[in-house]
C-alpha cells in the first residue's frame with residue numbers, strides 16, 4: 001500500500017483478456033476466462049506505480065454467456081466498491097462480445113461520479129502481442145484520472161476511451177474493434193498520457209431514471225426479443241416471440257428501421273396486446289427516426305442511435321421499472 005497512490009478496485013468477469021490458448025500464435029479457439037483477475041494483474045508491469053489495487057472475481061466466463069444473475073452480482077459489487085471512500089474508481093475486465101451491453105446497463109443504473117472503466121482484449125493472454133496487459137494498464141490510468149469523473153461508464157481498448165452509450169464492437173477479431181460510429185471516441189491514451197476531448201450529452205449514471213434495484217428485484221429482467229429483419233420477411237418469429245412470453249420486441253429493421261410489410265401485422269398485434277415494439281436498425285450506425293406515419297400511429301417507439309442490443313437493455317429496464325408506453329417512449333427519445 002503506497003500512501004500517495006489512489007486505490008482502484010479491479011473486478012474480473014472473464015473474457016479473452018483472461019483467456020489461455022494452446023500456443024502463442026493462436027488468436028482464436030482458446031478458452032476465455034481461464035486466468036483469474038489476480039493472474040491478470042500480475043501480468044501487467046507498472047500497474048503498482050499507478051494505483052493500489054484490490055481485486056474481486058465476480059465471474060470467469062466468455063461474455064457470450066453473460067446472464068442477468070451475473071449482472072446483478074456485478075452491479076452489487078461495483079456499487080459497494082464505489083461507496084467505499086478509499087476507492088477512487090473501478091475497472092471491470094470483461095469479454096468483448098457483450099461488453100457494450102454490460103457497459104450500457106451500468107451506465108443506466110449506477111449512481112456515482114467515480115470512474116467505472118470496462119476493459120477487454122482481442123488476443124488471449126498467452127498470445128504473441130497480447131493486447132490485454134496494455135489495455136488493463138490504460139484502463140487503470142483512466143480510472144485514476146480526475147477528468148474521467150462524471151463522464152459515465154467508459155470503455156478502454158486499443159489506446160482509445162469510448163463512452164458506454166455509443167461504443168460498439170465493430171470487428172470480429174481485429175484489435176481495433178471498438179468504435180463509436182459517427183460520434184467518435186471521447187479520448188485517447190497516448191504515450192501513457194490520458195487526454196479527453198469530449199463527452200456525451202445524453203443521460204448517464206446520476207441523470208437516468210433507473211437504479212440498480214431493478215436488477216436485484218428481478219431475478220431475470222423482463223424478456224425482450226430482438227427480431228432481425230430481412231427481405232422476404234414473414235412475421236413467423238414475431239409471432240413465436242409473443243407466444244413464448246416476450247414482454248417487449250426490438251425490431252432490428254432495415255435502413256431507418258423499415259418494416260417488412262409481412263412483419264407489420266404481427267408487430268401491430270403485439271402492440272394491441274400491450275407489448276411495446278421498438279424500431280432499431282441493422283445498419284450498424286445512424287439514427288432511427290419516424291418514417292412511415294402508419295408505424296408511428298401504431299405506437300412504435302424509435303431506438304434513435306441505440307443499436308438493437310442496447311435498445312433491448314433499455315426496454316428491459318423500462319419494463320422492469322413498470323413504465324407505461326408514454327414514459328417508455330420519452331426515455332427512448334432522451335436516451
Ligand SMILES: NC(=O)CC[C@H](N)C(=O)O
Pocket residue numbers: 014015016017032061062063064094095096097098120121122123
Ligand atoms: N475478445 C473477446 O473477449 C471474445 C471472447 C469471448 N467470446 C468473450 O466475449 O468473452
